[in-house]
Amino acid sequence: MSESATLIHLILRGRRSAPLVRDEEDWQALADAARRTLFWRGGSICGCRCEGSDMHFAVMRRHAAIGAMARHLSGVYANHLRRRWGWTGGAFNHYAAMVVDADLYLDDLVIWLHRPPDFSSPGSGLVWTADDAYTKPHSSTWISTHDVLCALGGAGTLAYRWRRSERMAPELVAVLTRGACLRRRGISLDDGAANCDVEQIVRLVASHCQVPYEDLCSPSRRRALGLAKAIAAVLCARRGASIAAVARLFRRSRSTLIEQTEHYRKTRPHRFEHAERMLEPPLHEQRIHGAAAGLSEWGRAGVRDRVPTNPP
Numbered sequence: 001m002s003e004s005a006t007l008i009h010l011i012l013r014g015r016r017s018a019p020l021v022r023d024e025e026d027w028q029a030l031a032d033a034a035r036r037t038l039f040w041r042g043g044s045i046c047g048c049r050c051e052g053s054d055m056h057f058a059v060m061r062r063h064a065a066i067g068a069m070a071r072h073l074s075g076v077y078a079n080h081l082r083r084r085w086g087w088t089g090g091a092f093n094h095y096a097a098m099v100v101d102a103d104l105y106l107d108d109l110v111i112w113l114h115r116p117p118d119f120s121s122p123g124s125g126l127v128w129t130a131d132d133a134y135t136k137p138h139s140s141t142w143i144s145t146h147d148v149l150c151a152l153g154g155a156g157t158l159a160y161r162w163r164r165s166e167r168m169a170p171e172l173v174a175v176l177t178r179g180a181c182l183r184r185r186g187i188s189l190d191d192g193a194a195n196c197d198v199e200q201i202v203r204l205v206a207s208h209c210q211v212p213y214e215d216l217c218s219p220s221r222r223r224a225l226g227l228a229k230a231i232a233a234v235l236c237a238r239r240g241a242s243i244a245a246v247a248r249l250f251r252r253s254r255s256t257l258i259e260q261t262e263h264y265r266k267t268r269p270h271r272f273e274h275a276e277r278m279l280e281p282p283l284h285e286q287r288i289h290g291a292a293a294g295l296s297e298w299g300r301a302g303v304r305d306r307v308p309t310n311p312p
Contacts, residue, residue, distance in 0.1 A: 007102035014053035021050040033076035042238035044144035047110035048130040070095035107151040205232040230261040
């Protein structure tokens with residue numbers, strides 16, 4: 001498990017009472033929306049449950065803001081609902097998110113999300129979970145199972161099946177569903193953009209791809225530059241920057257940059273992960289320096305507030 005990752009219980013609630021996932025086609029559309037979100041925002045999803053108008057996810061967040069991940073995921077899936085079911089207007093209410101201690105409760109959260117349906121409750125037949133990712137290996141590539149299976153010990157899948165068959169204690173369910181709720185307590189994890197230096201990331205990508213920084217920021221449409229721009233856009237987005245800010249630096253429209261990047265996501269996905277691995281050390285150092293600079297500026301501002309500019 002990455003030291004910088006934070007476990008979040010993310011909840012998306014539909015604005016209508018109609019089920020958000022009705023059949024296999026909807027479930028596959030949600031899987032595609034999740035893959036796109038993870039590609040753009042990083043992190044991983046360890047578990048998922050869709051029941052009626054609620055969607056629950058166990059998200060391992062890295063750098064990008066949880067709000068950005070929630071908006072990306074709900075936005076992509078809302079487009080599917082509009083195309084297939086003719087929905088109009090907003091499809092989701094504001095997301096809710098709870099921080100959960102991954103060392104103590106990661107396996108519990110996933111097992112609770114994948115619990116069997118309660119057939120005594122109305123609409124229990126319309127429950128979709130990512131349980132197959134743990135019982136049928138490699139069946140759901142958008143679900144990351146490694147950390148959960150490690151937390152369960154050497155028994156792995158057998159331990160998962162046994163734990164899933166057991167009834168979970170109400171006290172434990174309360175921890176998983178009423179923990180450190182970000183919205184209720186006013187806590188924010190949307191801090192990625194504050195320490196994201198778009199220009200510096202683009203310079204690192206230019207060096208990695210062996211193209212001049214000035215060419216990368218030009219309107220040129222050379223193929224090598226197009227791939228480098230796509231890599232830079234994704235690395236910036238994964239660290240909290242807006243895609244619009246990156247598009248302005250490249251003198252491109254936001255939609256054009258997204259379309260170009262989606263093309264490379266499908267045709268050359270390995271280039272993005274390779275760049276992420278190679279540039280992780282300097283990007284991590286940049287993030288630390290950015291946070292330190294922010295604290296230093298905050299301290300100087302505090303001193304200016306305390307010292308009058310015109311002492312008597």
